[in-house]
Amino acid sequence: MSGLTLVIGNKNYSSWSLRAWVFMRHNEIEFQERRVVLSTETTARELSEYGSDSKVPVLMDGDLVVWDSLSILEYISEKYLGSNGWPHExxxxxxxxxxxxxxxxxxxxxxxxxxxxxxxxxxxxxxxxxxxxxxxxxxxxxxxxxxxxxxxxxxxxxxxxxxxxxxxxxxxxxxxxxxxxxxxxxxxxxxxxxxxxxxxxxxxxxxxxxxxxxxxxxxxxxxxx
Ligand SMILES: N[C@@H](CCC(=O)N[C@@H](CS)C(=O)NCC(=O)O)C(=O)O
Missing domain, CATH: 1.20.1050 (Glutathione S-transferase Yfyf (Class Pi); Chain A, domain 2)
Structure with a gap:
């Protein structure tokens, strides 16, 4: 069982969340998904609990918190895809x-x-x-x-x-x-x-x-x- 949790926003609107979610799904990486509805009175409080920049996406791998879409993609590539996330040449x-x-x-x-x-x-x-x-x-x-x-x-x-x-x-x-x-x-x-x-x-x-x-x-x- 994977220890990965990906915090995302609304799937309809959150383009930054989509990047991490689709990349992980495409590469068949198992993760739990936690959706935080954006632009509500409780959004900032809910996102502040991750110790990140209070935005989505946020990836948690055990105790490690990785935030910001590009950093998450890089981390997944290095840790789970043998650095195959970028072209080889x-x-x-x-x-x-x-x-x-x-x-x-x-x-x-x-x-x-x-x-x-x-x-x-x-x-x-x-x-x-x-x-x-x-x-x-x-x-x-x-x-x-x-x-x-x-x-x-x-x-x-x-x-x-x-x-x-x-x-x-x-x-x-x-x-x-x-x-x-x-x-x-x-x-x-x-x-x-x-x-x-x-x-x-x-x-x-x-x-x-x-x-x-x-x-x-x-x-x-x-x-x-
Ligand atoms: N640079 C960040 C941008 C993330 C971002 O702006 N996310 C928006 C939603 S798509 C967000 O979390 N907004 C919540 C807020 O500003 O309260 C990344 O690449 O992950």
Missing amino acids: ADARAMARSMSSEMHSSFPGVRNELPMNCRKKFQNGQLSPKAEVEIERIKALWRKCRLEYGRDGEWLFGRYSIADAMFAPVALRFAGYSIPLDGAEEAYVTSVLAQPSIIEWMEAGKLEKEIIDEDEVESWQELAS
Whole structure:
């Protein structure tokens, strides 16, 4: 029996939680799941008990507490996957690390204007120029990965890696907000949407009832799902 517990937020909205959860599920790592509903009066108190940054995700491995999505992915890779979470070749690994770090620290336009929402599908929204530039940047990164490093499989670097976990919520956002895609990036989003762990996460998200107003967009046209 594994001693791993992953603390996550609402599956419908919590894109950072999704990264750790999907990566562990995809790699068949057993863990207990603890869900803390975000944006309630008790959220801060509930999250403060882990001694982390009071955000999700948080991973507990026995007495060890690991927080922050990228750190959790790195820890799982090192401790449970023989460091196979990154591509094996140094240049591919450098690219995977660079773009995962960029995802972790950047793209505020995409994060703010296209909040992850597994329950809904939209079209015809107005994006800021900043978000448009970020979307083009992400598409270019995906295309480069698929063309230069993706020959051994359907994922960014062929074999599934930490980079795929980091960008999974963006793929869901592009699909959920009907962002025009073609070629390699469209095929990549199709792969993400067909991933069993993503399907499982999204189905659970759709069953959740909580509404977080700040993560609901108003100016987009909602499609029947
Ligand atoms: N840098 C953090 C970001 C985590 C984060 O912002 N999580 C949000 C939910 S997706 C959260 O816990 N919000 C709760 C709060 O701010 O009270 C990571 O990568 O894990």
